[in-house]
Amino acid sequence: MSELRGVGIGLGVAQGVVVRMTEALPAPENSPSTVGADAERIRVRDAVSAVAAELTARGEAAGGSAQDVLEAQAMIAEDPTLQAEIDARIDAGSTAEWAVHDAFAGFKATLEAVGGYLGERAADLDDIAQRVLARLQGVDAPGVPDPGHPFVLVARDLAPADTALLDLGQVLALVTFDGGPTSHTAILAREKGIVAIVGAAEAASLATGQHVIVDAAAGVVTADPTDDEKERAAQRAAARESAVTLPPTAGALADGTPIALLANLGKPADAADAVARGAEGVGLFRTEFLFLSSAQAPTVAQQRESYRELLAAFPGKKVVVRMLDAGADKPLAFLNDAHEENPALGLRGLRALRASEDILREQLTALAEADAETDADLWVMAPMVATVEETEYFTALAREYGLKTAGVMVEVPASALLADRVLAHADFASIGTNDLTQYTMAADRLLGSVASFQDPWHPAVLRLVREVGAAGARLGKPVGICGEAAADPLLAIVLVGLGATSLSMAPSALADVRHSLSERTLDEARALAEAALAADDAAGARLAVLEAAASLPSHKKETTS
Structure with missing residues (x-):
């Protein structure tokens, strides 16, 4: 028996035999054409x-x-x-x-x-x-194998095309040598609810046919486990399955402190799944889907219908809509067609919208009209806000259109450090941990060569989250988390301990996070947050929280039959 460590995605545990990813095709020979x-x-x-x-x-x-x-x-x-x-x-x-x-x-x-x-x-x-x-x-493309039986897939990493259509009836778990918690593989595994461990470098030694236990909660792959270990893993898997299939309840800590659990959505059609999984509303609705497939901006009428469909799915519940977040990894020719050497630091988010204010005003018009036709609690927020002045600009514009709750996304260290002044004007803040980590660590979130820096567990990132949480508490303003960090069940507790009042994530992550929060009180969450802040790096923070959590009392609720 041996243990290999990586970054676990979620709280799941699974076991089975390894099947290695099919190797790539060899490079063709440089021979002359015979057909012309x-x-x-x-x-x-x-x-x-x-x-x-x-x-x-x-x-x-x-x-x-x-x-x-x-x-x-x-x-x-x-x-x-x-x-x-x-x-x-x-x-x-x-x-x-x-x-x-x-x-x-x-x-x-x-x-x-x-x-x-x-x-x-x-x-x-x-x-x-x-x-x-x-x-x-005329051969099959390299990709996910089909051995004809359930298996644990082990690969260097997965291409998006492979991850997208994994047969969840056959793939018991996923283990990759490369990648991190915000890689495509990790994000898609979390979205699909696949038990996964990424960045387990030593997993390259695993061989097809070898039996393994994949424990995402601990971030450990156990190779060649004993019969007792197999039995314990099976019992844990069964217990988790029972827990996540219970009727969803409102998010709360063990002491009853409410923590709203919301969904990140990219299209109105995604709403039904979020509702079924117990989402208490929407913490991040990405409006880019309306714009990215078009050569020109959609009309107010087209936008209004999509927003109305979304809001109608959440009567009486909070729905946070992010204004168009274009630029960087989502360039739009009709918004900003100028070449930029470093678009992640260029005209993106609210900066791009201010440069084309008609597009922003049309979005606000469509949202106001959709809001008038439905009874959801609509909140709107601006992306990539860096200054107090930008906050004043957006909140004033939103109120000009009759939108009563206007806030900002905190994705830039500047707005986190001035959170008290930002929240003096905004009704709420929503922390986008993916970009906040990118800009704090000077590591492009889309560049694999610096993926190891792109970890929201880093104490520098957590300190910024604490700044925003503390400002929100002083001013009585809500502070949400809508980045991938909110979907990490252990990190979710830390974020609450740092002052987050709501967490928004892929709907498939809701059950695990709900369960994780229910086992800790607010005082314990704060203690775990302090343990993370005292570490020197992301790995140290994660380990410190795991060790601190192990010493805390259990608050698991007893069940009766």
Whole structure:
């Protein structure tokens, strides 16, 4: 028996035999074409079209954030610049296979050199190239294996196209060597409720057929467990299944302190699942879906109908709508088409909306009209607010349109450090931990090479959260968390201890977080928060909280039959 450590996603535990991810196709040989350039170009276009269609179909079937990722991959596959590079190599006498391999490799190097959002997209090119090559060669694309029985999937990492359609009836758990808590794999695993451990470097030693226990709550993979360990893991899995299938209740700590548990949503159609899982409202509704698929901004009428559909699903409940958060990883030509060397630090969020104020005013108009037609409790917030002046600007504009509750997202250290002054004007603050971590640690959240820095457990990030929580408590203003950190059941307790009054997450994470909060009092949450703040780094903070939690009394409620 041996133990391998990584970052667990959620509280689940599963066990089974390992199946390793299928290896990548070997690079083709650079041999001259025997069928001519015209035939090779046709072969490439047919293969690329088929791959793009497959990625789009997978995205539509998966929905959620997976759909956004896969649709972006389909666009990359058909990029005209990339196609021109492939054609140039075919015209020079290469086969379709070599032209695809070499052009994708060159395109990847170019994007990596640019860095930022485009640098992260470079990682997707390997998966797309492999799929096109498999089409050209008439073989199955590398990806998730199908051994014909349930298994624990072990891989270096998963491409979004693979994670999106994992067969949850067969994949018992997921273990990756690479990645972190905010990687695509982790986010999609959390969204789908898959038991997962990411960043377990030593998992590369696991072999197909080996029995393992994957304990996400502890972040431990146990290889070759004893029969007793297998039995205990089975009992824990059964107990958790019973707990998460109970009728959902309102979020609260063990001492009765209410902590609203809300849903992060990307489309109105996602509302039904959130309601079924017990979401007490919406803590983050991303409006980008209306804009990203359009060459121009949607009309007020189009927006109003989508907002009305969303609000109607939550009568009497809080629904927090984020204004269009474009720029950086979501560029929109009609909002900001200027080239920026570092778009993550450029004209994004509220900055971009102020530069095109008509789009912001149209959003507020549509929201006000939808609010008048429904009885949800609508809150609106501006993204990427960095200054007090920006806060004053947005809250005044929102009230001009009759929207009674206007707040800001705290994603920039500046607004966290001035939270008392920001909250003097805003009705609430919502902390986006993904971006707050990125800007605190100077580590692009979309760049794999610095993924190890992108961890919201870092005490520097937690100190900023404490600043906002303390300001909210002094001024009587709500402070929510809507980043991926809220979906981590252990970190959720720490965030509450730092002053968060609500937590918003993917609906699939609600049950685990609800259960985790119910086992700790407010005083205990504050003590765990202090333990995290006293650490020097993210790993130390997580370990300190685990050790401190183990010494606290249990508040598990007794059940009767």
